[in-house]
Amino acid sequence: MTVRILTLVGSLRSGSHNRRLAEAAVQISPDHVEVGVFEGLDTVPFYNEDIDTEGAVPAPAVKLREAAAEADALLLISPEYNGTIPAVLKNAIDWLSRPYGAGALSGKHVAVVGTAFGQYGGVWAQDEARKAVKIAGGVPAEDLTLSIPGSVVRFAELHPVDDPEVTEKLSGVIEGLASRAKAAV
Structure with a gap:
């Protein structure tokens, strides 16, 4: 069984160190794990319940939800912006949390990693991401x-x-996440 891990990168800059970390995850994944990076977080509009209705959900949000639903687990790669999670990553979590109780994150194992300029490597942002994932119905791999x-x-x-x-x-991290996703099936 191949475990599919969807990676969401919280930095939109093409040459970001976190984007490179995502590239590394794809390159080093073992044969039984398929790591894919979601492209297009920059096109997903800010979450708004007014547009999250049947027939009105924007195509980029539908694409994100479908990719997450098809994945066995998620890997979030986050820089730290002003001591917290980047808006683009929080927005993705918000879209994936709905519909409430049945969103694409529900019950999925999620690991959060990243790199940052500071001496702690972005731990505050990673902690915030894990908190948001848990509230959104995911299972953060603490x-x-x-x-x-x-x-x-x-x-x-x-x-x-x-x-x-x-x-x-x-x-x-990849092996641990894949193992948890496999056990959850």
Whole structure:
């Protein structure tokens, strides 16, 4: 059985270190795990219950919900903006939380990792993301973590996939998430 993990990246910048971390996750995933990165979070409008009605849901939000529904688990990769989760990632969680009690996140295992410029590697944002996921009905993997500090220096000339410490820890997160998703089936 192949486990499908959908990755949502909280940074929209094409060359972001968190986007590169997502690329690394795709490249190092084992044969029994398919890691895919969702493209198009920048096109998903801010959540608004007025447009979240049958026949009116914007196509980008439908695409996000369908991708999450088809996945066995989710991997959120988040930078830290002003000490918290980026709006684009929070917005994705909001769309995936609805309809209330039956959203695409309901019962799905979710791991949150990331890198940030600061000395703690974005742990505040990751904690906020886990909290939002739990309230939205997902199952946050509290023990599957990876916070990489000093991203601007660490990844100035090195892609995360070429950093043995990062790939070892990221592999552990992917394997752990896949194992939980498989057990939940």
